[in-house]
Amino acid sequence: MLHVDHLNGGYIGKQVLHDISFDVKKGELVGLIGLNGAGKSTTIKHILGLLDPISGSVEVDSQTLSSSEKNYRKKISYIPETPILYDTLTLREHLTLIGKAYDIDAVDLTSRTERLARDMRMEKQLDWFPSVFSKGMRQKAMILCALVTKSPLLIVDEPFVGLDPLAIRQLLRLFDEYKEDCAILMSTHILETAERHCDRFVFLHQGSVIATGTAAQLRETYGLRPDATLDDIYVEAIEAEERKR
Amino acid sequence: MNVFKQRFGVWVEDVVKYSRYVANGGLLFTLYFTLIYGAFVYNQFLTDLDPDFPSEWIVALIWLLLPLGHRPRTLIQEADQVFLLPQLGEIRAFMTGVRLFNVVFAAVRAILVMLVVLPLLVRTQALTSVEVGAILATSVLISAAGRLAKLEGVKYVVLASALASGFLILFGVPLLTPVPALVPFVLLHVRRNQRIPLLDWLLLEEKSKAQFNRVVSWFVDVPALREDVRERSFIVSLLERSVLTRADAARYVYGLRVMRSNDSLDLVLRLSAVALVVMWLSGGWYVGLVVPLFVGLTALQLVPLFKRLDTVSMASWLPITRTERLVAYKWWATRLLFAQLLALGAASLLFGATWDALVGLVLAYAVVRYYLARLK
Numbered sequence: 053m054l055h056v057d058h059l060n061g062g063y064i065g066k067q068v069l070h071d072i073s074f075d076v077k078k079g080e081l082v083g084l085i086g087l088n089g090a091g092k093s094t095t096i097k098h099i100l101g102l103l104d105p106i107s108g109s110v111e112v113d114s115q116t117l118s119s120s121e122k123n124y125r126k127k128i129s130y131i132p133e134t135p136i137l138y139d140t141l142t143l144r145e146h147l148t149l150i151g152k153a154y155d156i157d158a159v160d161l162t163s164r165t166e167r168l169a170r171d172m173r174m175e176k177q178l179d180w181f182p183s184v185f186s187k188g189m190r191q192k193a194m195i196l197c198a199l200v201t202k203s204p205l206l207i208v209d210e211p212f213v214g215l216d217p218l219a220i221r222q223l224l225r226l227f228d229e230y231k232e233d234c235a236i237l238m239s240t241h242i243l244e245t246a247e248r249h250c251d252r253f254v255f256l257h258q259g260s261v262i263a264t265g266t267a268a269q270l271r272e273t274y275g276l277r278p279d280a281t282l283d284d285i286y287v288e289a290i291e292a293e294e295r296k297r
Numbered sequence: 298m299n300v301f302k303q304r305f306g307v308w309v310e311d312v313v314k315y316s317r318y319v320a321n322g323g324l325l326f327t328l329y330f331t332l333i334y335g336a337f338v339y340n341q342f343l344t345d346l347d348p349d350f351p352s353e354w355i356v357a358l359i360w361l362l363l364p365l366g367h368r369p370r371t372l373i374q375e376a377d378q379v380f381l382l383p384q385l386g387e388i389r390a391f392m393t394g395v396r397l398f399n400v401v402f403a404a405v406r407a408i409l410v411m412l413v414v415l416p417l418l419v420r421t422q423a424l425t426s427v428e429v430g431a432i433l434a435t436s437v438l439i440s441a442a443g444r445l446a447k448l449e450g451v452k453y454v455v456l457a458s459a460l461a462s463g464f465l466i467l468f469g470v471p472l473l474t475p476v477p478a479l480v481p482f483v484l485l486h487v488r489r490n491q492r493i494p495l496l497d498w499l500l501l502e503e504k505s506k507a508q509f510n511r512v513v514s515w516f517v518d519v520p521a522l523r524e525d526v527r528e529r530s531f532i533v534s535l536l537e538r539s540v541l542t543r544a545d546a547a548r549y550v551y552g553l554r555v556m557r558s559n560d561s562l563d564l565v566l567r568l569s570a571v572a573l574v575v576m577w578l579s580g581g582w583y584v585g586l587v588v589p590l591f592v593g594l595t596a597l598q599l600v601p602l603f604k605r606l607d608t609v610s611m612a613s614w615l616p617i618t619r620t621e622r623l624v625a626y627k628w629w630a631t632r633l634l635f636a637q638l639l640a641l642g643a644a645s646l647l648f649g650a651t652w653d654a655l656v657g658l659v660l661a662y663a664v665v666r667y668y669l670a671r672l673k
């Protein structure tokens with residue numbers, strides 16, 4: 053579903069990503085793991101087409117940004133780390149906007165909205181303006197807007213920030229449902245949750261991919277015990293990389 | 298370290314920086330022309346003024362309005378909630394500085410208003426220079442008390458004295474009007490904050506800064522601008538049925554924004570209302586030319602708004618291309634400006650325009666086209 057191929061990129065005058073390659077297949081939830089400044093958000097921005105790559109390519113469901121910007125973007129939905137909502141639109145109007153942007157049938161949109169709003173305990177807030185939302189509600193609103201699209205690739209940047217434990221549990225259940233027909237790339241620092249729910253991991257360090265694979269594969273790569281946690285694997289991966297350099 | 302002096306320095310730097318943008322912006326020239334035209338029109342109005350004109354009632358009404366609508370600057374920053382806490386009890390000098398700073402602001406506001414109103418009063422009343430001074434002093438006192446009341450979080454303290462001063466001028470004793478205007482200062486002194494009310498002052502500063510940024514954004518792009526939102530369910534439901542249901546995503550989002558934010562539809566309504574007042578005051582003197590002036594003023598503020606809306610928005614990652622967003626914003630801006638142009642054109646005819654109505658409309662059309670062409 054997502055194919056990142058030898059991607060070099062970053063900001064004007066500052067290259068952040070160095071030759072990054074990885075895939076996310078249909079039915080997978082892949083965790084993008086890295087320290088602060090490892091390049092997770094920059095990678096996501098490149099996939100979303102918000103930054104131009106220096107070289108390399110990003111393909112989503114066989115579409116590239118250069119072939120058709122609109123079709124490419126329709127393949128992706130996104131939950132940013134910091135919620136960005138329009139102050140002048142209610143949550144329901146945000147969902148209508150999403151429906152129009154992704155060409156979702158009105159009946160489908162209504163039924164998906166109702167279901168997701170119920171699941172995320174946001175039914176009452178559908179006609180509220182974002183200015184009265186709490187931090188958690190804003191995050192839930194972003195989640196609703198992304199999940200309602202049912203687009204082939206869902207990109208999630210630190211989804212658990214500001215959510216209560218019930219909402220986190222519900223979100224993970226929704227992710228499990230979502231990935232049945234789609235793919236999810238999730239950047240997070242909460243390794244314990246990632247370990248339990250991600251199918252594979254991409255470890256980023258200083259703008260490069262240092263390891264990819266399932267938890268079991270990564271344990272084997274780094275010669276760790278079978279009960280080693282993702283925390284242990286991650287620390288070992290970073291230390292091994294530092295030793296190499 | 299004198300925190301007030303340091304913050305005041307930063308404020309001055311900000312004002313100087315943005316003044317440069319303002320001085321370079323095209324809007325300034327339009328404002329100059331508007332002011333010059335307004336001065337001519339007002340002068341005409343004063344020349345033909347009936348001696349029975351109730352100017353003292355206008356002054357009394359202005360005194361009731363002067364304490365309202367102040368947005369005091371407190372020069373408090375968000376980080377102060379953490380870093381200023383240990384010093385809260387010791388920074389009386391900061392509070393005094395902030396109070397004086399706001400009194401100056403309030404005084405300037407009152408003087409500017411009275412510069413317009415006093416000629417009206419002098420034209421219709423037999424006043425001595427001492428009485429004029431007393432009226433000016435009352436205005437400054439009421440304005441300053443209103444601003445300080447907001448700063449100290451004291452409500453309804455100025456209303457009674459503004460009313461009392463108003464009665465005194467209506468009863469023909471303008472010399473005594475400063476007396477009731479002084480009373481709120483006693484109350485404000487008694488109920489003044491002993492320590493900085495951090496959260497309240499932070500909120501005041503944010504509101505005041507937002508107002509400053511709104512004015513600056515007429516001339517230069519200010520991305521971190523907060524907007525006031527009005528629900529306007531009636532207009533929105535009308536639009537929903539006629540336009541929004543069939544609109545694409547970009548037109549939908551901009552349509553709702555235009556209707557609900559205070560810098561689109563509100564801007565058109567505000568400036569149109571001012572234009573109508575100017576037309577009324579002009580007494581038919583080249584009234585048609587008011588149309589391009591105010592349509593130009595609206596376009597100047599409405600058109601650059603797109604850049605700000607486009608800087609950080611959800612639309613950047615949604616399947617809505619920039620071209621679609623641009624076309625959609627142009628669509629709404631065109632309709633708003635042409636509606637204003639036609640409404641003001643019709644009004645100018647009612648206010649006595651003849652051939653100048655046609656010239657005004659042609660000029661206004663050219664102005665709208667010019668500004669829309671700059672939307673890229």
